[in-house]
Structure formats: C-alpha cells, structure tokens
Amino acid sequence: MGAHGEDFSYLEAGGWQASLAYRWLHSDRHFIGGEEQKQRQAEGSEVINDVHTFDLTATYALTKRINLSLTLPFAHADRSSLYEHDRTNRHSMQAGGLGDVRLVGNVWLFNPDKHPNGNFGLGVGLKAPTGDYKATDIKYRASGPVVDYVDNSIQPGDGGWGVLLEAQGFQKVCKNTFAYLGAAYLINPENTNSIGNSVWDSYLLRTGLSYAVWPSKGIALSLGGRFEGVPSTDWFGESEGRRRPGYTVSIEPGITWSYRRTSFNVTAPVALEINRERNYQGRAGDAAFADYLILASVTYRF
Template sequence: MKKFTLMLLSVTALYIGSINVYAQGCVAIRQFSGLGNAVGQGNMLEKGELNISANYRYFKSFRHFRGSHEEPNRIEDGTQVINHQHGLDLNISYAFSERIYGIVSLPYQYNERSSLYEHGRTERHTTYSQGLGDIRIGAGYWLLSGEKAKKGNTAIGLGIKFPTGDYASTSTFYNQGENGEEQIKTVDQSIQLGDGGTGFIVDFQGLWNLKGTYFWYYDGFYLFNPRETNGTPTNRRRENEAIMSVPDQFALRTGVFNSFEKIHGLGLSLGGRVEGIPVRDVFGGSNGFRRPGYIVSVEPGISYMKGNVTGTLNVPIALLRNRTQSVTDIENSTPDDKVHGDAAFADYLINFTLAWRIPKKVKSPFGTLQ
C-alpha cells in the first residue's frame, strides 16, 4: 500500500495542475485553469495538510487559422499577429478531511502583442499588458475513501472566478487618426488580464491504476460566465463587435502515466487534450466580440519527485486548430458573403509546475512542528 501511495503521488504531481488553458493563441482571452487541476497532489493530502505550487506557462502564437484552414500567406507577407504570453499561478490547497479539500489560485500575467493592422498597417509595433489575473477559489470532494480508493479515485469540484484582473488594460497604439499620432487605447481581447465577469466553475479529476506502474488519468472543467459583455471597447469597426464579450471556457485531458520503479521519483506521461471557447454560452447572452474556437493537442510530460517536492513539465503540441464562426460573424454574413474571422494560434505550450506538499508534521532544526 505504501508503494502504491508513492506511485500515486508521482502520478498526481505530473497531471494535476497542467490543464491550464491558454488556448495557445487569440482564441482564449487570457490564461485560465480549472480549480481542482490548479494545485496538484490534492487527492494525496491528509487532513490538515497543505500543498503549495507555482505554475509557469508560455506560448508564442503566430499561425493564423480561419476555421481549421491555416493561412500561411500571413507569415509570408509579414502581416501575422504575434502574441508572447507568460503566466505564473500561485496555487494553495488545504485538506479539510481525507475527501474534502479547498483551493485558491492567484494568477499573474505578462503579455506582448505585435501587429501591423493595429498600428495603421504601415509599421509593426507592440502593445503590452501585465498584472494580476482573475482569482479563483473553490472546493472539491473525492468520491472514494479508504480501501475503495487504493486503485484510484475521482473528484468533483465547484468554484468561483472573481473579476480581479483588469479587463480594460490599455497600451500605446501608433499611426492613429488622420495625423498619425499616438493614442492610448484598450489592448486586444487576447491579452486582457481578465474578462470582467464573475464565473462559476465545475471540474473533475481522476486517476486509476491500470496495471503495475501504469495509470490512467483524466481531468477537465467548464467555466460558466453568465455576464454577456463587459463594456470594454474593442476598437473594431463593426457595431456589433464594438464591445468585448465575456465567454465561457472549457478543457478536457486524458492519458496514460508510467512511474519508473528503477528510477525512483521519475515519471513519464502521454495524453491528449482539447480546450477552447464555445460560440455561445450556456447561461446568459453571447453578444459582443469573441474569438471562439478550440485546439486539440497531443501532450507528452515528465515529472520528478524528491521527498515532498515535485517538478513537472508538460508540452502540449497542437494537432488541430479551429477558429469557429462567432455569433457576430453569423450576424454579419449575407447569402453572398460569409463572414468568418480568423485567430492566431501557437504550435506548442510550455507548462512547468513546482509543487511542495507540506505534511501535517514538519521536521525543523527546532523540533517537530504540529
């Protein structure tokens, strides 16, 4: 049982915390993650224990898609939009009991967006945003306990996303107006720090032993954003796209993990994931500007655990990228002219997590701390 528990720790450290949704491009309006998957090692905490983790993510989006069709001419012509996005989440979980845990996630972001079309279409310039994102808090419940959970378990969670991130971030835009002066305007939706809506999260996560040191993992979440628009101008010309939408978001992952017996603490995984933004929200209206779409990726990963500290690296590699037709695209279309906006996507996402599990009793030079 002890050997199995150590394997579970290694597996859980690898896959939980790596579902953070960046959507790897202009589809998502910001990085985000499900609550239960934002922390790591949550199902191995005993009552009174803590888990603290820092999750860093980075991607560069530059390949333009309209539907699932790539437009390589954008790169050839030098007209592509290039986003560099960095995210750092500080996540803390606490076990109230063997089966109930609480979570808080504090995100910080730094973003750069380089383009021609936002700066008079004559010169390439860069806009920026940085600061606190939308804070998430919540709780989860493991369905099994004791001997029933020795081969695996599944948890369901509920949470709230607070509109703490600036959803009207501004930067300097060049070659504006008739005289080509500089102007301070709101940045593109893809690099806004928040969406301005209070969201409700439903998530799940699970882990099951298949045979020996092989495990099946799965996790996912859906963010319900009832607010329709947030009042932030998009600086776009069409009237129905003048204000930013507050969209739902979703993600789903599954795969297989192997914990190596001969190299204690080392684990490898291979899985798949899908993530994105729907065309229409489940609750509330769906008007305003958004770039809906989804990404299907293959996701290799590696982890190493030393004592109560674990480092993990996941690199989702995009296989399918689809910028779906939005509500405003449909509204602006005619029988003779189908409107279908584009979006820039990345080839891959770098996702690194460092987690520290704090047992209830911690040894120190001064004795045992309760």
C-alpha cells in the same frame, strides 16, 4: 494529492499544499475555420501574442476527501501587429498583472482509504473579476500615437464573475501505470464588459497515461490528449461582444519528478488540430493560434 513514484498519494486531512504553475505560448499561425492562412506569415502581417502566466495556488485539505484551493494568477503578455497601428510598421502593446482569482472546492466521490488506486473527484468554485480588463497601451497610428485598450486576448481579466466546474480522476491500470483524466469548464454568465468585450466561457479536457519509469527516483513519463478552447455561445447568458471562438486538439507528453514533499512537472502540448470557429451569429473570422505550449509546475506539501 499527487503521484509519487509508482503510487498515488492523497493530501491528508489538515494538510497544506502550495504550487506554482507556469504557462507560455507564442501564437502566430492564423486560421479561419480549420484552414491555415499561410499568406499572413509570408507577407509579414501575422499577429503575434507572447504570453507568460503564473498561477500561485494554495490547497487545504478539510478532510482526506474534501479540499479547498485558492489560485492567484499573474500574467505578462506582449502583442505585436500591423493592423492595430499604422498597418505598415510592426509595433507591440503589452499588459500584465493580477488576473481573475479563483476559489474551488473539490471532493473525492469514493473513500480515499478504500480506493488508493483509483478515484474520481468533482469540483465547483468561483472566479472573481479581480484582473484588469481595461488595460491600455500606445497604438502608433499614422496620425500619431494614441492610448487605447489592448486586445482582449492579452487583458489580464475579463470583468465578470464566473462559476468553475471541474472533474478529475485516476486509475491504476497495471504496475507503475496510471490513467488520468482532468476536465474544467468556466461558466461566464455575463454578456459583455464595459468596453464591449465578450465575457466568454472556456473549457479544457485532458486524459492519458502516466508511467513510472524510475519509481525509486520518483520519475514518471506521461502521454495524453488535450482539448481546449472557447465556445461560440456561452452555456448561460448572451454571447455578444468581441470574442474569437475556437479550439485546439493537442498531444501532450510530459515528465514528473517527485522527491519527498516536492514534485516537479513539465508538459509540452503540441497542436494536432486547430479550428477557429464561427461566432454566435455564424460569422467567420480569423485568429492566431500557438503550435505548442510549455507548461511547468512545482508543488510542495507541508
């Protein structure tokens, strides 16, 4: 399924679709609640995360209405700080590899043949704990280097099974223009993993408009809003352990180019509001957030 020029196209029964999605973030702005801790950058004590993720997804359409998607995520992350080392000199710790694999089934609520210009779909799936949640690297302490776990923000996995709930929809509003909606919630019922990190829930909501500026060439522009984060308390289970709850509200411009069976998409969500929320006990804390993200994907239909 995807937008090609001025029309929306479903994945036909028996069809395959492969996609590679890339995500990059650079977080270095510290917040407590909605207040930025500007002194952290001024004094050079900010924590900097530089994270690259790659999601390889294969989708098979059982029917035009029902499909299954398997996603293999890979990541490479670098985290530099003072406080995790000797509190005087900046050092980096790194982690990477396979993340937590996801399998999701999706269904369109309305018959695609009767609703070519608008539909709404729901998805449910599983997240398996295939990623390393105990990755280690060297901390350069004043007493000498020691091997220790990297921060949970750059661990490839979280160590728990999860349930994925998804929703997506589109509606043609006028010539060459579609409204879109996408939402996802990850339920992680496990409390903590074996090294004391919280196995937290997460959420994402996207909505906006896509306009085919050059339909004959398959070029469309989009503009929407994006809301994503980690809650203070999980939907099911306990919420103990180390976590940094909070959310980001962003404006998300993008561009898509579709040519025959291939589609390329790039978006760059820019943060408008950031809030590092209190934890489940009501305690405040700080966390570093990114000003913007770079998201890119290529999709091919067989």
